[in-house]
Amino acid sequence: MVDPSASPVIPSARSKIDRHRMNELDAISHRPKGTRSALGGTDWQYIEAPGLDDFSAQDWETLNRQRTPYFAGQQAAQALRMLTASRDDATFGYQINNYEHCLQAATMALRDGLDEETVVVALLHDVGFVACPTLHGEFAAALLGAYISERNHWMLRRHAIFQVHHCRGWPGLDHDERERWRGHAHFEWTARFVERYDQNSIQADYENAKIEEFVPLVQRIFARPPRGVGHPE
Ligand SMILES: [Fe+2]
Numbered sequence: 704m705v706d707p708s709a710s711p712v713i714p715s716a717r718s719k720i721d722r723h724r725m726n727e728l729d730a731i732s733h734r735p736k737g738t739r740s741a742l743g744g745t746d747w748q749y750i751e752a753p754g755l756d757d758f759s760a761q762d763w764e765t766l767n768r769q770r771t772p773y774f775a776g777q778q779a780a781q782a783l784r785m786l787t788a789s790r791d792d793a794t795f796g797y798q799i800n801n802y803e804h805c806l807q808a809a810t811m812a813l814r815d816g817l818d819e820e821t822v823v824v825a826l827l828h829d830v831g832f833v834a835c836p837t838l839h840g841e842f843a844a845a846l847l848g849a850y851i852s853e854r855n856h857w858m859l860r861r862h863a864i865f866q867v868h869h870c871r872g873w874p875g876l877d878h879d880e881r882e883r884w885r886g887h888a889h890f891e892w893t894a895r896f897v898e899r900y901d902q903n904s905i906q907a908d909y910e911n912a913k914i915e916e917f918v919p920l921v922q923r924i925f926a927r928p929p930r931g932v933g934h935p936e
């Protein structure tokens with residue numbers, strides 16, 4: 704059902720930078736005034752009210768009935784498109800770009816026989832690395848948090864700080880900042896994930912699995928009943 708190769712990836716101009724990218728965005732279809740987005744199902748209906756204030760109980764019943772299958776079909780696909788949209792991007796110096804890094808982390812986790820959830824977590828752990836660099840761990844934690852264990856959620860939120868432990872050659876960093884969590888139930892797992900699947904998954908000579916291998920795993924993780932992880936106040 705999900706085919707990342709068919710997703711609307713912006714063709715990479717492999718330009719030095721992304722002035723060209725913005726021009727490519729101009730070429731993406733623009734919805735003329737008065738036209739509607741396609742409905743996801745042949746027997747689905749649009750809600751005609753102009754704002755939520757005007758939705759009737761019947762409108763909400765219709766919307767919520769259509770929402771459930773829509774999300775079931777789209778959620779994993781959209782998460783994968785977020786990742787695959789950058790598959791042809793340049794790198795700022797690593798041998799491989801962020802997409803390949805994510806794929807490599809997941810491949811290593813898969814070949815080590817880790818559980819399906821952790822393979823998916825590895826695949827998406829840096830999905831926000833370029834768009835949301837400072838808080839990219841929180842980005843992934845927010846994306847996956849309702850569907851994964853507290854152990855992996857905790858790990859995602861803090862993995863970038865644990866990563867600094869491996870940047871010994873980078874002067875001026877607090878390489879032991881992770882020590883503030885020493886003794887926490889998820890400290891050792893987070894340290895192990897970063898050491899085995901993150902700090903080293905930047906190798907051009909490593910043969911990554913194909914993204915298609917991970918699609919059913921991602922679909923199954925997002926099909927889990929969401930658990931409560933709290934909402935912002
Ligand atoms: Fe990261």
Ligand SMILES: [Fe+2]
Pocket residue numbers: 804828829901
């Ligand atoms: Fe990473």
